[in-house]
Amino acid sequence: MNPAPNLVLVGPMGAGKTSVGKRLAERLGLRFVDCDQRLEQLTGAAVPVIFDCEGEAGFRRRESALIAELMRERGLLVATGGGAVLAAENRALLSARGFVVHLATGVDQQLERLARDRQRPLLNAPDRRARLQALAAQRDPLYAEVADLVFASDGLAVAAAADRLATLLARHWQRGEAA
Numbered sequence: 001m002n003p004a005p006n007l008v009l010v011g012p013m014g015a016g017k018t019s020v021g022k023r024l025a026e027r028l029g030l031r032f033v034d035c036d037q038r039l040e041q042l043t044g045a046a047v048p049v050i051f052d053c054e055g056e057a058g059f060r061r062r063e064s065a066l067i068a069e070l071m072r073e074r075g076l077l078v079a080t081g082g083g084a085v086l087a088a089e090n091r092a093l094l095s096a097r098g099f100v101v102h103l104a105t106g107v108d109q110q111l112e113r114l115a116r117d118r119q120r121p122l123l124n125a126p127d128r129r130a131r132l133q134a135l136a137a138q139r140d141p142l143y144a145e146v147a148d149l150v151f152a153s154d155g156l157a158v159a160a161a162a163d164r165l166a167t168l169l170a171r172h173w174q175r176g177e178a179a
């Protein structure tokens with residue numbers, strides 16, 4: 001048991017961090033924060049626009065600042081973006097202040113779920129499969145490094161994944177209310 005004050009979802013694009021996370025937060029009575037949505041509110045710009053104006057490096061700086069702010073709170077369910085684990089300081093904060101769930105999914109499932117998506121700049125590639133495979137090769141060890149629990153959502157609908165995960169968390173996560 002890791003008595004962390006927040007619940008954190010990490011994992012690749014299309015794993016369901018945003019959609020499963022929202023439903024799970026309702027079930028568990030946690031305040032839901034999606035990092036990308038919060039960055040869009042703060043900047044007034046969509047994620048692809050932030051990438052266009054400030055580059056990926058600019059987006060990552062904003063993402064890191066937000067994670068640092070959120071990890072000072074408690075009682076949050078934080079859905080991160082797929083690249084949030086890239087920075088060592090993010091990984092340290094997420095691990096220290098969150099019970100981290102790696103929502104895992106495979107490239108085939110990602111391609112299916114994100115077939116019509118135009119809001120993820122890193123998917124703007126001539127070969128989406130190759131891009132997702134390359135990202136997985138780079139990031140899977142980082143997800144593994146921070147994960148307290150791995151949950152594979154493949155084959156489960158959003159509601160079913162949230163239900164299953166809620167049951168698992170009751171056994172694995174002891175809320176660190178006082179932390």
Ligand SMILES: Nc1ncnc2c1ncn2[C@@H]1O[C@H](COP(=O)(O)OP(=O)(O)O)[C@@H](O)[C@H]1O
Nearest residue numbers: 013014015016017018019113153156157158161
């Ligand atoms: N378990 C699931 N079953 C079916 N569709 C899913 C599941 N998880 C996510 N999706 C769909 O995949 C798309 C991307 O999901 P999203 O929650 O945005 O993932 P992430 O935030 O991890 O990138 C959405 O259209 C969502 O409805």
Ligand SMILES: O=C(O)C1=C[C@@H](OP(=O)(O)O)[C@@H](O)[C@H](O)C1
Nearest residue numbers: 012013014036081082083120121
């Ligand atoms: O994998 C990534 O680097 C990214 C994933 C996106 O979030 P989701 O994982 O919620 O799609 C979003 O943060 C941005 O497009 C970059």
Ligand SMILES: [Mg+2]
Nearest residue numbers: 017018080081
């Ligand atoms: Mg998301």
